[in-house]
Amino acid sequence: MILAEQHAYRNRWRSVSADAKSVFASLAFVAAFVAHPPVVALALAVVLAAVTVLGAGVPVRAYAKVASAPWSFVALSAVTLAVSVRLGSGPLPVSLAFEPAQVARAAAVVARSLAALSAMLFLALTTPMTDLIALLRRMHVPATLIEIMTLSYRSLSVLSDAIHDMTLAQSARLGYSSFANTVRSLGTAVALLAVETWRRSIVMYQASVARAGGGELLFLESPRTGAARELALAVLAGAMLIAGVVAVSGGVR
């Protein structure tokens, strides 16, 4: 299972209603946009990470590992935003420069991204995908989108198992022992996966028709659980977050 998945199923707030968690995440997202000076947005990112780690009990290491990919993406964008390339103005034909205005803008964008990212990571690490899809279903998101999400999410684990087995079998016969072998093996694996996906889609369709399906994919909406109290708490916490950010933003400015 994917690391983020594991914690989504295992964390302390797994049984808290998805409605409440997504409302809190959305309000935190709004707070990320309200937080004006970068330092406030950064503080918000830290607070949200702390909520995920201390509140939901997601281990710090796991959090950092899951976040490392988007963090590095943000870092890369920060560099490209802050640094400008100049042609022919210095002793060298090409030079790099940090302009204060641009650095400030980069800092604002990075801080806001990190805060928004923390809000999304909170949701991703505390709420399993199945709960989120069920929530969207309750919200009457168009059926086609829900169907695609349901099948993609299901196929993700099935096909990642398939590719895992394939590449393992290839490594067992030295498929990845040199650069040339790696390129060849990877190409074969991708081609096989395409055929496998096609084959599985036929059987999957037959299996759905066998259960009197074949049209719209119908699944039972899961009932809300303990929503009222949890939802109220989530709204309160989210509102406090926004109010706090607004107050601090005013003060810092």
Add this chain to the structure above:
Amino acid sequence: MNEAVLETIALTYRYPDGRVALTELDLCIRRGERVALLGANGSGKTTLMLNLLGLLEPGSGEIRAFGESLSRKTADLKRLRSRVGLVFQNPDSQLLSASVAEDVSFGPLNLGLAHDEVRQRVADSLAAVGMDEYAHVPAHALSFGQKKRVCIAGVLAMRPEVLLLDEPTAGLDARAVEELLAVLGDLHAQGMTVVLSTHDIDLAYAWADRAEVLKRGRLVESCEASEFATAFPRFTRHGLAHPRVAEIYNAALGAGLVPCADVEPRTHAELLGALEGEPAQAEEAS
């Protein structure tokens, strides 16, 4: 003799590429029976099951379900599939949603049932296969045997009269096979007609009321439980093995270790009983 629930008359099916998969197949499944469809890989077992559910269209011949010729009308096919359930060999191709409870709800919702009724059926079917505790565990976190049971629950939730299982024991460990057979035993006791395809000769010998042998798309043998002891040794010419219980029993008989019984032991437990001097019971095959 009970009425026929599923019947094929001279059923012939060709794959899209022209290869013949089923030839002039005459098969009759009666209500309440436990039928084992035996055959090597590629003998046509899966194709036959897909034909029985109207998922493939036969080239010639007739399929009769519940006394009527199979109609190709959408509504009729839907009704057929609510009365005959099929459990596919690979659970990963049958599970459509990662949520166990959601997946089980798929069939009954397709039947247009009310949500409360569906919710009740989901709970009942998961309980029937012993998976009620896993309703909210994601499908990819289940073991192969557990996935298989969820697939059965997904079919049971439609309350079918006939259950077709394609190679249900393939890939299961001994304990999971036992659990599966217990589930099938309960269903049969409640009046369900159960048809399973397998190449496990020991399973067929111990479990079935009737055995049908498919070979290269033809039905080559058909026998009732009372004829198993004499019929099964013939199956070796169709590439099937000899049931081990029968083999050991015959050897023990030859060596004078057991007295000649009226009813030959069919299960491991019955064989042990015979060796220890207890008579086998005719109707205890599980």
